[in-house]
Amino acid sequence: MYNKEVQTVCAGLTRIDKETLSQGQCDNLEMNKESFRYLKDEQLCRLNLGMQEYRIPQGVQTPFVTHQEHSVRSSFLKTGTKFSNFIHEEHQSNGGALVLHAYMDELSFLSPVEMERFAEEFLALSFSENDKNAAYYALAIVHGAAAYLPDFLDYFAFNFPNTPVKMEILGKKDIETTTISNFHSQVRTL
Numbered sequence: 169m170y171n172k173e174v175q176t177v178c179a180g181l182t183r184i185d186k187e188t189l190s191q192g193q194c195d196n197l198e199m200n201k202e203s204f205r206y207l208k209d210e211q212l213c214r215l216n217l218g219m220q221e222y223r224i225p226q227g228v229q230t231p232f233v234t235h236q237e238h239s240v241r242s243s244f245l246k247t248g249t250k251f252s253n254f255i256h257e258e259h260q261s262n263g264g265a266l267v268l269h270a271y272m273d274e275l276s277f278l279s280p281v282e283m284e285r286f287a288e289e290f291l292a293l294s295f296s297e298n299d300k301n302a303a304y305y306a307l308a309i310v311h312g313a314a315a316y317l318p319d320f321l322d323y324f325a326f327n328f329p330n331t332p333v334k335m336e337i338l339g340k341k342d343i344e345t346t347t348i349s350n351f352h353s354q355v356r357t358l
Contacts, residue, residue: 247293251286255293265306268294272312325352 246252256269270290278286294308324331329349336343346354 190267199285214337247289249289251289254286255290260306268305272310272315275310318356319349321352321355325349 223289239297243319247255254274258267258269260267268290268339270286275283275286290310292307296304298304325348329347331348332345333348333351334343334345335351
């Protein structure tokens, strides 16, 4: 079930179809104007203006996004560069920090050369500072970029089982030393 906030105009989820509008069956003039606006926006979405080379291939299913992720993805950072559509800026309501976001499902259609250029631009923005040498962004995230990496706990437990690990049980002051394979088995049984 999809929430109304995350449904986009480009998904074709308009309120009234073209036949109903052309037959004049809408009583409310305001509803009629709004529906025409939705249909116009939907037609522009289908044209994919300016994004032909980054169009999602047919048959590829796009992931479901939460309301928060949808609001972040809909706010593009206007840098004036080729990759500005892939960089999203979020203004954190708790503290006012700015956070940069990029998503691998959007970036996966870039060529390796374009990916390199995007990475340079994203890192330059991530580490940019104002006149007082304070960072503009508190955090920069590329969502899904490390999806190919193995689970680190599994990796170290199976490849280096005798590595010593220090752990503290919450609420106790004792620090125990054990092997990573023992720690792995304790974590996985929880």
